[in-house]
Amino acid sequence: MRTLEEHRELAEQALAGLPFAEELSGLEEALRYSLLGGGKRVRPVLCLATGEALGCEAEELLPAACALELVHTFSLVHDDLPALDDDVLRRGQPSAHVRFGEGIAVLAGDALLAEAFRLALGYSDPGVARALADATLGMIGGQYLDVTAEGELGAEALQRLHALKTGRLLAACVESALAVAELPEEPRGPWRSFGRELGLLFQIVDDLLDATGTAEELGKTPGKDEAAGKVTYVSLHGLDRARELAEDTRGRVLERLEALSADTSVLEDLVATIRERRA
């Protein structure tokens, strides 16, 4: 079984070598700029590590893993647009619209999403593509809530927003691996519970980092959420309580992993990484 770092390298190489549709040749520079500009590759690694724990070969999983990172990158490129989050820094470099202009950023985001589906549809089983569609719809709904919320969000609404905006794609990483592994329906439940808890952990840590990290550490503008008056786990509960929540959630994620009858050591390593840092 590969280590966490080997999974990451595998994902990185697969993304770097991804052939884009020939029709997109004019957009290729913008696509590679956004896709290859760093990032911890949490989503493809989660898909690879889940699939390997279920007995799949990495090669079978790579198209799904890349498709998940494409969907993630699509959402970053569009969310950074001036009409949405208006963020000029992403993964440590100018956002796509700053570098290429807004029109190209809109098209590049669209292209990343369409390419994700093309990749996912390379499987004869539509399960991977269905997981992507489901996650994408959730992410868009979450981003809508995020840009239209006016500071009156309570704890429950915040959790729903994050479950949509971040949690659904992480859940899809697990779900895609289940589809590639052709796992029967019944044992999927505990894996899905793990995916849901992991999504929650991820978001709490993200809020903590936004409140305490530097631009260099994060690769994006820190403190933006607070400056924009967005409700976060930190603004809602304070830094100490948010740290406790992260710790509690991490405990539940590890419990879920222990309950699975599979070698989940790489997934445990992944959880440790998320707890420390993610960009």
Added chain:
Amino acid sequence: MRTLEEHRELAEQALAGLPFAEELSGLEEALRYSLLGGGKRVRPVLCLATGEALGCEAEELLPAACALELVHTFSLVHDDLPALDDDVLRRGQPSAHVRFGEGIAVLAGDALLAEAFRLALGYSDPGVARALADATLGMIGGQYLDVTAEGELGAEALQRLHALKTGRLLAACVESALAVAELPEEPRGPWRSFGRELGLLFQIVDDLLDATGTAEELGKTPGKDEAAGKVTYVSLHGLDRARELAEDTRGRVLERLEALSADTSVLEDLVATIRERRA
């Protein structure tokens, strides 16, 4: 067999009754605004009429037909954005970004595309979703060529641009119907040739209408292509020659239909409608 008008009504009803993903509730007004604001429904009708000629029930075809109109509407909403074609009028009403703001228009376009895939993925055969992904990639590539071209396009480049921007989705209407009908690979060729020629006809007529129609007839700003210095069949060949080209192409489309061993009377009616007018 249903008439052309009955197919159109069927598509209209299905689109009006389309349930959107629950997560998109906040965006629903914007989605319905763009989707139900008129339009001739050429794409869903082409899918329905092709599928019925191949012996499918309309009910089996409707998810694919709706998905095709969703992809079309996604492209209109994004292409109309100020950073791309900057068009304020669409289907006779203010464009989505004029009505709802640019941020919502970006999200609504994304949501229309993701919903299209969700619908297409309701089929166990991935053929419909593959046709959508292929067409979407072509459309994005075509729009990139369109917004970056600087008047130096020759006849060949123009035809390529249009084949991508318009032709690929019309081809996908035929292809989706072939997938729903589960037609074997071999007899698909003549149907695909028909779809390709139809796409070309559609675009030449579109250029003719842009040059000669009124805003009321078109439901969008006329003369925009010319004003933007875009190369069209009319700017390249002149009005008379463009009309001849449309006539020749229409002849070839009808020849393709005659060569098919199916009752293609509704498709012939559709071709006649495209020749006269389309908005």
